[in-house]
Amino acid sequence: MVFYFKARPDAGDYTIFMGLDKHENEDLIKYGFPEDIWFHVDKMSSAHVYLRLNKGQTMDDISEGVLEDCAQLVKANSIQGNKVNNVDVVYTPWFNLKKTPSMDVGQVGFHNSKLVRTVQVEKRLNEVVNRLNKTKVERTPDLKAEREAVSAAEKAERKLQLRDKKRKEEMERLEKEKQAEIRSYKGLMVQDKMTSNKQVASGSKTLQELEEDFM
Numbered sequence: 001m002v003f004y005f006k007a008r009p010d011a012g013d014y015t016i017f018m019g020l021d022k023h024e025n026e027d028l029i030k031y032g033f034p035e036d037i038w039f040h041v042d043k044m045s046s047a048h049v050y051l052r053l054n055k056g057q058t059m060d061d062i063s064e065g066v067l068e069d070c071a072q073l074v075k076a077n078s079i080q081g082n083k084v085n086n087v088d089v090v091y092t093p094w095f096n097l098k099k100t101p102s103m104d105v106g107q108v109g110f111h112n113s114k115l116v117r118t119v120q121v122e123k124r125l126n127e128v129v130n131r132l133n134k135t136k137v138e139r140t141p142d143l144k145a146e147r148e149a150v151s152a153a154e155k156a157e158r159k160l161q162l163r164d165k166k167r168k169e170e171m172e173r174l175e176k177e178k179q180a181e182i183r184s185y186k187g188l189m190v191q192d193k194m195t196s197n198k199q200v201a202s203g204s205k206t207l208q209e210l211e212e213d214f215m
């Protein structure tokens with residue numbers, strides 16, 4: 001079971017989601033998207049909350065409002081973190097999550113600590129949490145199939161882009177050859193013209209020779 005939420009409407013069409021338990025978290029870790037941003041209460045047990053960005057966006061594109069939504073949701077879904085103020089919430093891109101065989105179910109580390117950011121949540125804001133809960137939808141998605149479908153579409157898109165690139169390069173090559181052929185043809189024309197002029201000049205008599213012939 002995965003729970004899906006909608007971020008505040010004025011921030012754009014962003015989906016926030018989290019697994020029911022640590023077993024769903026394992027699948028979310030395994031079949032995440034490059035656009036996913038992972039949130040968790042620092043040094044406490046909490047839900048794994050994800051924000052799915054639009055293609056091409058990064059953590060720098062997360063607005064303060066959407067960041068607050070995610071931080072409030074993850075705090076509200078932490079048994080310990082929900083009871084205390086001034087908790088730290090860490091967040092990082094999905095691709096920075098590190099999973100090793102020795103880790104417990106639902107446990108993760110990071111490949112690069114420099115890609116991990118922290119936001120402090122002073123206190124629970126019920127108006128934010130309640131607004132998010134009103135948008136909650138429960139689904140049982142096939143995360144593996146969804147990821148494979150996206151991967152297949154991305155592969156097809158890359159193949160199409162590569163084909164277009166090769167076609168463009170071939171057209172540019174042919175155009176260069178055409179221009180080179182035109183320049184070569186013009187050069188031959190100039191050469192032939194110069195040769196013809198020389199022949200005319202060599203075959204023409206000077207004024208003095210004409211006078212001598214006349215005499």
